[in-house]
Every structure is written in structure tokens, then in C-alpha cells.
Amino acid sequence: MEEDKAKDLVIIGGGPAGLAAGIYAARARLDTLLIEKLGQGGQILLTDWIENYPGFPEGVSGFELADLFAKQATRFGLEILNAEVLEIDVSSNPKRVNIGDRNIDCKSVIIATGASPARLGVDGEDTFTGKGVSFCATCDGPFYRGKTVAVVGGGNSAVEEALFLTKFAEKVYIIHRRDELRATRILQERAFNNPKIEIIWDTVLDKIEGDESGVNNLKIKNVKTGDISDLKVDGVFIFVGTLPNTGYVPAEIERNSRGFLITDDNMETSVPGVFAAGDVRAKLLRQIVTAVGDGATAAFAAEQYIQNKYQPKT
Amino acid sequence: MAEEKVLEVSDSNFATEVLESDIPVLVDFWAAWCGPCRAIAPVVAELAGEYEGKIKVAKCNVDENPRTPSEYGIRAIPTLILFKDGKVAHQITGAVSKNQIVEVLNKFI
Structure with missing residues (x-):
């Protein structure tokens, strides 16, 4: 040639x-x-x-x-x-x-x-990718109509996607490792005013658990107290940079x-x-x-x- | 156009077109609202042309056909599933490059 x-x-x-x-x-x-x-x-x-x-x-x-x-x-x-x-x-x-x-x-x-999207590197993240672990709310959000989901992160993407997910999910948790969001103010205001959104402060995701049908539980850890608790969810959306x-x-x-x-x-x-x-x-x-x-x-x-x-x- | 070689499958013809196919079938589960589905569509269309006669390439709209995706536990799109002899032989989640799909397809021809 x-x-x-x-x-x-x-x-x-x-x-x-x-x-x-x-x-x-x-x-x-x-x-x-x-x-x-x-x-x-x-x-x-x-x-x-x-x-x-x-x-x-x-x-x-x-x-x-x-x-x-x-x-x-x-x-x-x-x-x-x-x-x-x-x-x-x-x-x-x-x-x-x-x-x-x-x-x-x-x-x-x-x-x-x-x-x-960066991965968190926690247990269960790879196993359940596509089965409850998602990095794209606009792709996978509609699969969670009437369900409970969590969003990990506190930046613009995390808060924007959490707001988007409220169109479908019944409840959206935002799990954030600090005590304030990094997202731009207008997005913060919308999140605080949205009744479907609950922010879990000072907390990190420790482990993603589920069965053959997908994710059903998160182990989350409060970084101030060290306490580990369960959070029942059907899906988790990860936006950590x-x-x-x-x-x-x-x-x-x-x-x-x-x-x-x-x-x-x-x-x-x-x-x-x-x-x-x-x-x-x-x-x-x-x-x-x-x-x-x-x-x-x-x-x-x-x-x-x-x-x-x-x-x-x- | 390569696009026309991608067969549209539905809940009603999934068994005959995919599960009972003589050759392996790659099914692209997609929806109109999904950006990465749109990004991967030209790649899927190209594969349909390149693998003609060896692997059947099909797409299934998850909005219009809710039964099939839920049967296969699909909770993320795009999802590409390669069916061989009526069974799931391989599954790829997300918009991946053509090379990654080709690697999988070549194992099954």
C-alpha cells in the first residue's frame, strides 16, 4: 500500500x-x-x-x-x-x-x-458493575423506577446525577465523606430542597453487597466515629472524580x-x-x-x- | 449501509431469532435515552457488516421490550450479550471499544 x-x-x-x-x-x-x-x-x-x-x-x-x-x-x-x-x-x-x-x-x-469515571476500589464494585453498580445515571437511572439508590460523591457530577435519579427512584441517598458538598451552590440548593434526597455526611462506602440478582446492601462507615452500618439499596452510583x-x-x-x-x-x-x-x-x-x-x-x-x-x- | 444489517429483535421474536439461531448472536441492549448506547451504535453496525454469516448482530430496545432485558437481569445499558446455542456465552457492560468486542467475538467463530 x-x-x-x-x-x-x-x-x-x-x-x-x-x-x-x-x-x-x-x-x-x-x-x-x-x-x-x-x-x-x-x-x-x-x-x-x-x-x-x-x-x-x-x-x-x-x-x-x-x-x-x-x-x-x-x-x-x-x-x-x-x-x-x-x-x-x-x-x-x-x-x-x-x-x-x-x-x-x-x-x-x-x-x-x-x-x-474513577472507581472507588471497594469490595463488590467490580462484581456488581452492571448489576447495581453504575457510573452513568442517564444510562441506568430508568432501571430504578420506584427503587432506593445511593450516590457516592459530593462534587458537581454526584449532585447533578442524584437530582436526575430523583426522576425515577423513590429515595436517593448521597454518601459523602465530608461535612459539606463541593458541588456548585445552585446544585446544593436543589439537593437540599429535594424531599427524595437524603445526604449522609462524613461517610464512606466500605463494601457493596448483593446476590445473583444484584446489589441489595451497602456497608457504610462514618469517618468521624468509625461506626459501620448497613444501608439497604437497590443500586449505587459512583461519581468520585x-x-x-x-x-x-x-x-x-x-x-x-x-x-x-x-x-x-x-x-x-x-x-x-x-x-x-x-x-x-x-x-x-x-x-x-x-x-x-x-x-x-x-x-x-x-x-x-x-x-x-x-x-x-x- | 452497515446499519441495516443490525437486526431488530423484540420480546416476541427473541426466541426464534436469538435463542434458536444456528450461529452465535450478539445482542446490543439499548434505549433512545442512553448516550453511550448512541456512542457504541456505529461500532455495532460495523461489526454487523464484518461478521455477516458468522455472527448475527442484533439490537433490542429495552423500553419497547421490557421482558427480555429483565429475564437477563440487565440493569445497565448498553449491555452486549453474545448468545451461543441459546445461552449467554459472554456479557459486556458499557460502551467499550471495537477491539474489545472483536476480541470476544473471535473466540466464538
Whole structure:
């Protein structure tokens, strides 16, 4: 097979950061390929209703926003490939992206593969995943009509998902290890005012128990008193932060202590010509609105990198 | 389009199309409100084309067909179940990559 000529830019990941980078790169007329292993949208597809993305005063569904992003990117001619990146080699130029059956050479790369829900690492979590243990309320919430569920966590995701679950469940416990929530105030207010929600403070999940039909009990531990008690539930939803999706990213690209990729203000990683954008990056706030900003900056910086390296002014 | 090769199965034809099938059947349990189901749909459609004649690829809407998912204890979607000779041979929960599904399918052909 004939070797393709090196692309200007390969964007890995089709969530908000990758698609925003794609819009900017396509409009800059960079020869760009976006690679996504599933359908476009990323974690937006896990979100029922998005209220904090500007331009949608009444909010917008995760599905709709994902569709709109993808449409806008392809309108400007962005090429999208459905494949999984297994490895990238950034030790020489051009850089090389391995998608299993072939390699794609490129001058620059934007890593935008996002993050996935972190696991707690408690007994029963793996055994009962899909049988009462869930990391996605919008996927699995409707299976809990009239049931009792618990949510673990106290951040935005945990409280948002707990509120979503009250549409279906009869009772929603929030198990939180501190004595106050981290979630943004408006979400806290809604949780405190929702009669179906009960917050169990200063408490951690110790063990998930059940039988062949799934979860039926949680062992929870009060971190102040050390007391362990039972909480009868039909399901438990775990939202204790995220971990970056970087399995394919080589070790020479610097990470922080939690594995997120470190970049400068222009989204460039420790390797020149390799950029990171969105939730995969070490940053303060992981939101759609920050992801798209990262994506735009990364695409612009990639364009500058290519110009300086490959078409230097004489 | 590959999409058309994914067979829609229901509570009423699940036994004939899936359990009594001569070849293994991969069933994608999904719903319209589930984002990851939507994310995995193009992958499932591709597999239907690539494994044609070897593995039947089907999808079952859990809203319209409540009996079948509850029979198999499904409480999370997407769930992919590979049926062989009328029995559950393998189960995958969540939107996983195509490679992970292919690894499973290749064990059964």
C-alpha cells in the first residue's frame, strides 16, 4: 500500500475539545484527521441536560449539543475516522499514530481523549458493575423506577446525577465523606430542597453487597466515629472524580501526580508539536466550556507550530 | 449501509431469532435515552457488516421490550450479550471499544 503523505494534524478524541479543535483546524485549512473510537460527543453523551454552556438559556440536552458540535465540525470539511488509537510515536518527526491495521503520519497531534469515571476500589464494585453498580445515571437511572439508590460523591457530577435519579427512584441517598458538598451552590440548593434526597455526611462506602440478582446492601462507615452500618439499596452510583484516558500516550509526555497531561498556556505538552485539550489535561475546571476553549487554542497553536517548523519564513 | 444489517429483535421474536439461531448472536441492549448506547451504535453496525454469516448482530430496545432485558437481569445499558446455542456465552457492560468486542467475538467463530 502506498504510504500516505503526513497529515498536518491528527486530533485524537471526538468530545467537545476534539471537535472544537477540529472546527478551528478545518477553518485554518489544515489537513486534519479526527479519530474517535465511538460515536462523537464524548462525556457530553452521559449528561442529561446541560445548563451552564453559554448560548442555551433554557439548557440543551447532551445529545443535541454533541450533534451540533459534530455537524459544525464536518460542515467545514473535518475528516472523521472511527478507529481506536493504540499507540503514538512522538519521538521523531513526522509523528506516527497507530490505529491497529495501519499507521498515520502527522506533523502535530492534539490529544483530546478525555477522562473516565474513577472507581472507588471497594469490595463488590467490580462484581456488581452492571448489576447495581453504575457510573452513568442517564444510562441506568430508568432501571430504578420506584427503587432506593445511593450516590457516592459530593462534587458537581454526584449532585447533578442524584437530582436526575430523583426522576425515577423513590429515595436517593448521597454518601459523602465530608461535612459539606463541593458541588456548585445552585446544585446544593436543589439537593437540599429535594424531599427524595437524603445526604449522609462524613461517610464512606466500605463494601457493596448483593446476590445473583444484584446489589441489595451497602456497608457504610462514618469517618468521624468509625461506626459501620448497613444501608439497604437497590443500586449505587459512583461519581468520585475521573481519570485521564491516556493508555496509549507515551511516557515522555509529562503528567501530573494523577496522570493528567501537563501543558503550557498554549496547550503544548512537554513534547513540541504534541498538544492536549479538554479533560485529559491537568487543569482546574473540567467543563464543556473549558474543553472547547482548550481545543481552539490547541488547534491554533498546532497551526503555528507547523508554520514555524515546516514553512519557516526566510 | 452497515446499519441495516443490525437486526431488530423484540420480546416476541427473541426466541426464534436469538435463542434458536444456528450461529452465535450478539445482542446490543439499548434505549433512545442512553448516550453511550448512541456512542457504541456505529461500532455495532460495523461489526454487523464484518461478521455477516458468522455472527448475527442484533439490537433490542429495552423500553419497547421490557421482558427480555429483565429475564437477563440487565440493569445497565448498553449491555452486549453474545448468545451461543441459546445461552449467554459472554456479557459486556458499557460502551467499550471495537477491539474489545472483536476480541470476544473471535473466540466464538
